[in-house]
Amino acid sequence: DSGVTQTPKHLITATGQRVTLRCSPRSGDLSVYWYQQSLDQGLQFLIQYYNGEERAKGNILERFSAQQFPDLHSELNLSSLELGDSALYFCASSVDLGGGDNEQFFGPGTRLTVL
Amino acid sequence: AQKVTQAQTEISVVEKEDVTLDCVYETRDTTYYLFWYKQPPSGELVFLIRRNSFDEQNEISGRYSWNFQKSTSSFNFTITASQVVDSAVYFCALSEAFGGNYQLIWGAGTKLIIKP
Numbered sequence: 001d002s003g004v005t006q007t008p009k010h011l012i013t014a015t016g017q018r019v020t021l022r023c024s025p026r027s028g029d030l031s032v033y034w035y036q037q038s039l040d041q042g043l044q045f046l047i048q049y050y051n052g053e054e055r056a057k058g059n060i061l062e063r064f065s066a067q068q069f070p071d072l073h074s075e076l077n078l079s080s081l082e083l084g085d086s087a088l089y090f091c092a093s094s095v096d097l098g099g100g101d102n103e104q105f106f107g108p109g110t111r112l113t114v115l
Numbered sequence: 116a117q118k119v120t121q122a123q124t125e126i127s128v129v130e131k132e133d134v135t136l137d138c139v140y141e142t143r144d145t146t147y148y149l150f151w152y153k154q155p156p157s158g159e160l161v162f163l164i165r166r167n168s169f170d171e172q173n174e175i176s177g178r179y180s181w182n183f184q185k186s187t188s189s190f191n192f193t194i195t196a197s198q199v200v201d202s203a204v205y206f207c208a209l210s211e212a213f214g215g216n217y218q219l220i221w222g223a224g225t226k227l228i229i230k231p
Contacts, residue, residue, distance in 0.1 A: 002159075033218060043206065043221040056218055090160060104219065106152075106160040 003027065004107035006091050012113045018079040021110045025072055025093030031055070032074040033094070033104060034066055038087035049074055050096055081114045088112075117142045119209050121222035128197055129230050136192040136225045138207030144168075147211035149183065149190045150219065155203040163205075166190065194227075202229045 003026035025032050034046040045058035049068035068074040088109045094102035118141040128134050151163040166183050174181045178195045194201055204226045208219040
């Protein structure tokens with residue numbers, strides 16, 4: 001158990017809908033990362049938050065957004081869903097002391113299926 | 116641009132054989148970190164090892180060993196005396212400074228099948 005929790009575990013929804021994925025980092029970790037794992041694109045970095053502020057953006061679509069709250073949990077919002085958004089979405093956290101030598105601990109993932 | 120290549124899409128061996136998973140990376144940074152993660156059929160990502168670019172010492176952890184060679188930009192992973200429980204997808208990843216941020220760049224993964 002990595003200490004990172006993600007809810008829900010599975011999510012099935014229809015095209016055009018909006019969903020919210022939730023992540024609670026390990027106690028003491030300030031950074032939260034979101035990754036998408038799909039069959040055709042593999043594992044891709046989406047976005048990183050550090051202590052409530054957006055720190056880095058990867059291949060995140062404009063239909064997707066995220067935020068990190070004062071208690072450090074994070075939510076990833078996916079809107080106007082398309083079939084291609086079906087994927088496993090991982091959240092990871094790290095202490096992030098700024099030196100780069102930060103192991104990222106991954107949550108169990110949320111499997112999103114868009115029908 | 117940074118990139119991680121895992122050329123072996125799938126490897127199948129019989130239990131107790133040794134197996135090496137290859138990882139080749141590209142980066143312009145002099146400071147970077149390399150990782151291996153395991154993704155078993157249950158789906159979670161399990162951290163195996165982190166290596167920074169200044170430490171070329173090979174590492175051994177039980178049946179697992181890693182060979183880091185900066186000269187060939189490779190960070191290969193060997194499992195000795197493989198077991199069925201080693202069956203999983205293994206990912207190599209690179210983390211480098213990008214405006215001070217260290218998100219992971221992933222290889223495509225190698226699916227390892229260990230047959231009894």
